[in-house]
Amino acid sequence: MTATTKRIESPAAGLTERVRSSLSVIGSQEFILAALIVVLSLLIYSYNPRFGAERNLLNILSNSAYIAVAAIGMTLVIITGNIDISIAALIGVLGTISGQLAVHGYPVWIAWLAPVVVGILIEGVIGYFVAFLRIPAIVVTLGMASILRGGLILATGGAWIYDLPQDFFLSQKQPLGIPMPIYFMVALVILAALWMRYSPAGRAIYAIGGNKEAARLSGLSEQRVLMMVFLINGLMVGVASVLYTTQFTTIQSSVPSGLELTVITAAVVGGVSILGGSGTVIGALMGAILIRTINSGMIFVNVSAYWLQAVQGIMILLTVLVDIVRRRRQMAAIGRQ
Amino acid sequence: MPPILELEHISKRFPGVQALSDVGFDVLQGEVHALVGENGAGKSTLIKVISGVHKPDTGEMRLNGEPVEFDNPRQAQHAGIATIYQELGLYPDLSVAENIFMGHTPRNSLGMVDWPRMREQSREILASLEIFNLDVSRKVGTLTVGNRQRVEIAKALSQNARILIMDEPTAALTEADVEQLFKIVRLLQERGVSIIYISHRMQEIFTLADRVTVLRDGHYIGTKQVSDTNESDLINMMVGRTVDNLFPKLETEIGEPVLEVRDLWRKPFTLGVDLTLRAGEIVGLAGLIGSGRSELAQVIFGITPAKGGEILVDGKKVTVRHPGDAMRLGIAYVPEDRGTQGLIKQMTVRDNISLAILRSLTQGPFINRTEERSLARRMIDQLNIRAYSPSQVVEKLSGGNQQKVVVSKWLASKPRVLIMDEPTRGIDVGAKAEIHRLMSELAQQGMAVLMISSEMPEILGMSDRIIVMREGHVVAEFSREEATQERVATAMMSATNGGATIVPPIPAIEQQEGITK
Numbered sequence: 100m101t102a103t104t105k106r107i108e109s110p111a112a113g114l115t116e117r118v119r120s121s122l123s124v125i126g127s128q129e130f131i132l133a134a135l136i137v138v139l140s141l142l143i144y145s146y147n148p149r150f151g152a153e154r155n156l157l158n159i160l161s162n163s164a165y166i167a168v169a170a171i172g173m174t175l176v177i178i179t180g181n182i183d184i185s186i187a188a189l190i191g192v193l194g195t196i197s198g199q200l201a202v203h204g205y206p207v208w209i210a211w212l213a214p215v216v217v218g219i220l221i222e223g224v225i226g227y228f229v230a231f232l233r234i235p236a237i238v239v240t241l242g243m244a245s246i247l248r249g250g251l252i253l254a255t256g257g258a259w260i261y262d263l264p265q266d267f268f269l270s271q272k273q274p275l276g277i278p279m280p281i282y283f284m285v286a287l288v289i290l291a292a293l294w295m296r297y298s299p300a301g302r303a304i305y306a307i308g309g310n311k312e313a314a315r316l317s318g319l320s321e322q323r324v325l326m327m328v329f330l331i332n333g334l335m336v337g338v339a340s341v342l343y344t345t346q347f348t349t350i351q352s353s354v355p356s357g358l359e360l361t362v363i364t365a366a367v368v369g370g371v372s373i374l375g376g377s378g379t380v381i382g383a384l385m386g387a388i389l390i391r392t393i394n395s396g397m398i399f400v401n402v403s404a405y406w407l408q409a410v411q412g413i414m415i416l417l418t419v420l421v422d423i424v425r426r427r428r429q430m431a432a433i434g435r436q
Numbered sequence: 437m438p439p440i441l442e443l444e445h446i447s448k449r450f451p452g453v454q455a456l457s458d459v460g461f462d463v464l465q466g467e468v469h470a471l472v473g474e475n476g477a478g479k480s481t482l483i484k485v486i487s488g489v490h491k492p493d494t495g496e497m498r499l500n501g502e503p504v505e506f507d508n509p510r511q512a513q514h515a516g517i518a519t520i521y522q523e524l525g526l527y528p529d530l531s532v533a534e535n536i537f538m539g540h541t542p543r544n545s546l547g548m549v550d551w552p553r554m555r556e557q558s559r560e561i562l563a564s565l566e567i568f569n570l571d572v573s574r575k576v577g578t579l580t581v582g583n584r585q586r587v588e589i590a591k592a593l594s595q596n597a598r599i600l601i602m603d604e605p606t607a608a609l610t611e612a613d614v615e616q617l618f619k620i621v622r623l624l625q626e627r628g629v630s631i632i633y634i635s636h637r638m639q640e641i642f643t644l645a646d647r648v649t650v651l652r653d654g655h656y657i658g659t660k661q662v663s664d665t666n667e668s669d670l671i672n673m674m675v676g677r678t679v680d681n682l683f684p685k686l687e688t689e690i691g692e693p694v695l696e697v698r699d700l701w702r703k704p705f706t707l708g709v710d711l712t713l714r715a716g717e718i719v720g721l722a723g724l725i726g727s728g729r730s731e732l733a734q735v736i737f738g739i740t741p742a743k744g745g746e747i748l749v750d751g752k753k754v755t756v757r758h759p760g761d762a763m764r765l766g767i768a769y770v771p772e773d774r775g776t777q778g779l780i781k782q783m784t785v786r787d788n789i790s791l792a793i794l795r796s797l798t799q800g801p802f803i804n805r806t807e808e809r810s811l812a813r814r815m816i817d818q819l820n821i822r823a824y825s826p827s828q829v830v831e832k833l834s835g836g837n838q839q840k841v842v843v844s845k846w847l848a849s850k851p852r853v854l855i856m857d858e859p860t861r862g863i864d865v866g867a868k869a870e871i872h873r874l875m876s877e878l879a880q881q882g883m884a885v886l887m888i889s890s891e892m893p894e895i896l897g898m899s900d901r902i903i904v905m906r907e908g909h910v911v912a913e914f915s916r917e918e919a920t921q922e923r924v925a926t927a928m929m930s931a932t933n934g935g936a937t938i939v940p941p942i943p944a945i946e947q948q949e950g951i952t953k
Contacts, residue, residue, distance in 0.1 A: 297802040299794040306791060309780035316739065316769065316777055317792040317845065318760040376782045 128370030132385035136392055143396040150399040157278055159391045161270070164280030165190075165346075167387035169339035169358075170365040171291045172222075172332030174383045177366055178308040179328050180375030181229060181236035183222075184359050186336050188247035191354035193218050193337060194344030195251060198260040198352075201267040210267060214344075215337030221247075222333025223326075230325035248354050260350040270346035280342045284384070287338065291380045304328060309376035357408060364411045365390055368418045374426075390414075438501060440465045440630055441486070441517075441599055446495035448481055453862070455481040456492070459656040461649055463599060468621060468631045470645035470662070474674055474925070475725050475890040478654040479634050483601050486632070487519040488512030518592030519601040526584055526591075528577030533558040535576050536591045561590045565620050582613030589620060593629075600624065601632045606640060607726055618644060636724050638667045638930045650674055667930055668922070675892055675921040685898055686876045691715030694750060694884040695767070695853045697736060701744035705731035707908035708745070713853060713884040718875060720899030721888045724928055728908040729888045730772050733855045737769040738762045749853075763792065768851035770842055772858045772888070778842035779830050786812035786826035789844045815844035820870060836867025843871065847878075854878060857888045872898060892921055904928055 144151040169186055176183050193214035201210040221243070228239040272279040295301035306314040307324045315321055344350055369386030371378025394407050439462040448456040456478045463469050471479050484490045486497070488506030497504055499515055506512045509519070526535050533551075534541075536558045544550040558572040567586055570579075576587060585605065592600050602621075606614045621631060621644060635641060641648055642662060650657040650673040657673050697711040705728035713719055723729045734740050736747060738756040747754055749765050756762045762769070771777035779788055790797055790808045797804050797811070812826035819840040823833060830841055839859070846854065856875070860868040875898060879885050889895050895902055902919045904912040904927040912927035 294801075297805070299798050299803055302787065302791070302794055302803065305783065305787075306780050309782045310776070312777050313771075313780055314791070316737075316759055316771055318758075318763045319791075320758075320760070376780070 129379060129382045129385055132369065132382065132389055136385065136389050139389075139392055139396065143392075143399055147399040150396065155395065157281070159395050160284070160388065161278035161280045162346075162395075163384075163387045163391040164270075164278075164284035165339040165342040166358075166361055166365055166390065167284045167384045168287055168335050168342060169362045170369070170383035170387050171287060171380050172335030172339075173362050173366045174369070174371050174378055174380050175295075175304060175328045176236070176332050177363075177371045177373060178304055178375060178378050179325060180308050180311075181325070181328075182363070183225070183236065183240045183329075183332060184363075185225065185240040185244035185247060186332075186339075186362060187356070187358035188244040188251070188354045189218060189221060189336050190340040190343055190358060191352075192247045192251050193340035194350055195255060195260070195352045197341060197344055198263060198267075198350035201263050202260055207264065207266045207269075211269060211341050211345075214340045215334060218337030218340065219330055219333035222329045222336065226326045226329025229329065230322040244359075251352065251354065255352040257352055259352060261348075263348065263350070268345045268348070270342050280346075283338060283342060287335070288380055288384045295380055300324075300327065305376060361390060361411065362387075364415045368414050370418075372422055373419055437464060439463055440500060442498040442501075443482075443486070444496050444498075446482070446485060446492045446497070448485060448490055448492050454654050456485070456654045459495075459651065459654070461656070461659075463630045463632060464646075465598075465630055466625050466628045467646040468625060468633050468644050470633045470635065470641045470648040471651065472635070472641065472648060472670060472674060473651035473657075474892065476653075477651040477674070479651055480603070481654075482651065483519065483603060483632065483634065486512070486599075487517055487601060513595055513597075516596060516598035517601070518595060518597035518599070519603070520585065520588045520592065520605060521603050526576045526587060529575060531573050531575055532570060532579075532587050533572040535587055536561065536572075536594050538591065540595065557594070558590065561593050562586070564593070565590065565623060567620075580613075581608050582610065582616065585609070585613075585617065586620070589624075593624075597629065599630045599632065601634075603634045604636070604726075605633070606635065606637065614640075636929055638670065641670075642667070652676070668926070671922055671925050671929065675925045685718075686880050688716040688880045688900075690717045690900065691882065692750075693748075695736070695886075696748040696751070697745070698748070699745040700732070700735060700742050700747070702731070702735045702740055702742050705908050706735050706742070709905075709908075709910055711886075711903065711910065713886055715852075715882045715884055716879050717900045718879050718885040718887055718898055720895040720902045721886060721905065722890075722892075722895045722902055722924055722928055723905035725890065727905045727928070729905050730857050731908075732905065733769055733857055733886070733888060736762070737767060737855065739769075763849055763851075766850070766852035768792075768846035768849055768854050770846055770854070770856045770859060772861070774835075774838055774842050778845075779838060781829075781831040783830065784827045785816070785821065785823050785830055785833070785841055788830055788841050789815050789826075789848055792845050792849050811848060812844075815848065818847075819844055819874065834864070834867075836863035836870075839863050839867065839871065843874070851883065853884045853886070855886045855888070858890065859887060860889075860891070860894065892924065895919075895924065896921065 140150070149155070169190070173183060173186070196217060197210045197214045200213055201207060225236070225239050225243055228234045229236045270278070270280050274282070295304065303314070303319050303324050306317070306319060307321055311321050343355065365386035366378065366383045367373055367386070368389060369378065369382030369384065371383060390411060393410055394404070397404055397406060441463040443459065443461040446456055446459045446461070447454070459478065459482060461482065471482065473479050481490060485492050488509040488511055491505070491507070504515060506515070527538065530538075533555045537554050542550045542553045542557065544553075555572050562568070562570055562572070565586065570583060570586065576584060579587070589600070605617060609617065621633075624631060633641075633645060645662045647659055648662055648665065648670065649659040650670060652674055691714055693712050693714050695713040697709060700706055700709045707728075709732055721729050721732070731740070735742050736756065738758045738761050741757050747756055749767075754765055756765070759769070775781070780791065786808060789812045790803070794803060797808050809826055815821065816823060816826065821833075821837050821840045821844070823837065830838055833841065843859070859875070860871050863871070872894075875885055875887065887894075887898060896919055899919070900916055902914045902916075902924060903910055904914075904924060906928060914923060
């Protein structure tokens with residue numbers, strides 16, 4: 100093994116490396132989705148120019164926010180090879196807690212903070228069952244969803260909450276003319292993206308999801324990482340519940356139907372592999388915005404909003420299909436070597 | 437009498453290895469034909485060809501004189517060839533009778549399962565094997581290993597098997613079960629069933645078999661009447677290769693003990709092991725698959741922590757409860773299977789190399805990327821890893837380069853004790869030589885290396901000292917000068933010890949306890 104097999108360091112190799120890496124940015128799920136959002140928006144705009152109004156575009160982003168924030172947590176959960184189908188029920192419960200506190204005269208900051216704390220606690224319980232008792236997350240969160248849903252109806256009798264103090268409506272505030280949820284979405288996505296990419300904890304999440312046996316042999320604790328992931332998920336779901344709840348003037352004390360599927364779709368369409376180990380928070384953000392763009396676009400092109408569910412379903416199946424085909428190709432390519 | 441099964445010129449290639457080359461084999465009616473060879477000699481591949489799991493690349497197989505080709509195991513079963521694998525292929529939640537008739541359940545006139553007939557026929561088959569105390573309605577999962585094996589044999593007979601392949605049937609059995617198995621084998625033989633019997637235990641071959649065929653490195657070495665041969669003759673046939681001087685072992689100064697292990701226990705594979713590793717020393721750990729070598733490494737590294745005994749580092753007693761503990765003590769473990777235990781395949785070369793030392797690369801909340809990249813570049817240079825950049829995904833590297841990435845990860849942790857489990861398995865000759873040279877250099881720099889290997893030339897070529905394990909015990913130790921292929925192989929396989937320096941007795945009771953999981 101002499102110079103002939105030495106790593107090639109010629110300028111040409113450096114160039115291919117650069118070409119490869121720029122190609123990989125263009126070929127990345129995030130880039131494809133961003134392009135898709137732009138193309139789709141232009142199509143809808145050409146059909147109905149009112150879609151392009153600044154107000155409408157800000158609305159799309161603002162309405163994406165709670166989905167995107169919840170999708171941050173979901174991204175982490177799915178990367179570790181788990182899933183959380185209890186978040187819609189949890190958001191319903193947390194929103195109701197928040198509204199009840201506000202309507203009973205507690206300061207609004209308590210009404211905003213309480214759901215975040217309770218969200219962390221409940222996801223902590225889920226994390227304990229998954230990480231330490233080794234019960235599959237789908238079972239734990241299915242059970243938790245049922246408990247939360249039933250508990251919510253028992254506790255409130257389904258009564259709506261009216262007469263909330265004006266201060267309470269965080270999502271309706273517009274500092275500098277931009278809806279508040281957009282600030283939360285941007286700040287949390289940037290923080291989470293940096294943390295996932297550059298912190299040792301973020302690396303550990305990818306490692307556990309990629310190959311937990313190898314990660315364990317490298318001295319990482321699967322239990323600790325899973326626990327952390329569910330706690331962060333609780334934090335994100337808590338924030339998402341406040342963003343979701345404070346956009347309306349009344350609180351229905353019910354579980355937002357299908358929200359867990361919307362959030363999972365955002366993450367998966369955003370490139371988070373359902374088999375674990377890969378995906379990014381930015382991708383999940385793009386997924387959330389894409390869903391909202393389609394939703395809004397349907398109104399502008401006069402398609403019934405009921406199609407949205409079906410469209411989401413098709414998106415998730417297509418994305419998973421593409422992911423699986425890509426993996427098979429890679430496996431085949433490696434097998435041939 | 438013509439043979440019932442004949443194989444001629446069988447070759448089979450897998451990516452990276454020629455598993456079988458030009459192998460011939462035949463079986464007579466009613467004979468027990470033993471198939472022997474070292475780990476990786478090609479026995480498993482050969483039986484998988486016979487049982488229809490693998491299709492041979494070349495060669496011919498004849499059953500009762502007729503050429504046959506099997507596309508899948510089902511066709512082989514229909515032709516009367518049944519296989520009992522080491523991992524038993526039964527359904528634990530179904531009853532004995534259901535398992536016996538799986539796939540060809542008797543039906544009544546309505547096309548439904550005929551339960552009474554199925555139970556009756558199951559009882560008959562078991563009775564024909566002189567098994568009377570087995571309730572056919574019991575769930576298989578509740579049976580002992582020995583009884584489960586009997587169900588497997590009954591299942592084979594229910595399909596009218598004429599040839600029965602048994603792959604290490606006694607590996608997990610207690611002594612009483614072994615005796616009963618022998619009885620069943622003889623009964624089958626009397627009924628004209630032929631048995632292909634794979635075993636590492638010499639004693640069994642001489643008790644049971646009529647003929648024995650030896651394979652080595654995928655080649656056919658020879659077939660003998662058991663009555664015309666003896667143990668050392670067979671061992672010679674199994675190992676008789678020339679040791680080429682591929683191994684750049686450097687002479688090193690051997691220092692103080694770094695790692696000592698005293699009476700280490702963790703059932704069922706680690707049964708009171710003593711071991712000492714000194715600075716600058718490469719110790720080869722030899723043994724058959726299942727002898728407890730990897731399990732010992734995993735106990736030392738805290739993957740499956742010890743239940744009894746002591747581990748000492750630099751003469752001080754330490755506790756190792758998980759891999760993190762072992763790492764802090766300066767122990768590193770390059771696992772046997774880089775795919776499932778060594779690498780995160782979706783990650784880059786750089787991220788894999790830094791994985792075990794992320795904490796020490798972290799400044800404030802974030803990983804120091806500059807330092808991480810330069811670590812990766814250093815390792816890529818030092819180990820000559822052929823990757824186009826540190827940010828290449830490891831999945832796309834060749835096996836040898838992947839292995840070097842795993843080794844890099846552990847060298848990055850600057851260990852004092854390096855345990856390498858099958859460090860060169862499945863990698864090409866060039867990469868192999870590089871890994872060997874690296875091991876040698878590391879030892880010269882004062883690292884203590886424990887090398888687990890199933891390859892005799894590697895064990896003999898690289899080790900300063902060789903330790904042999906069998907059935908959870910250290911059974912022999914040889915210095916570099918004392919060790920020969922024959923002596924090491926004899927210690928691995930037989931109850932006699934091949935003239936080794938240390939031979940602790942094997943207490944019979946412990947052995948039994950160890951085997952029942």
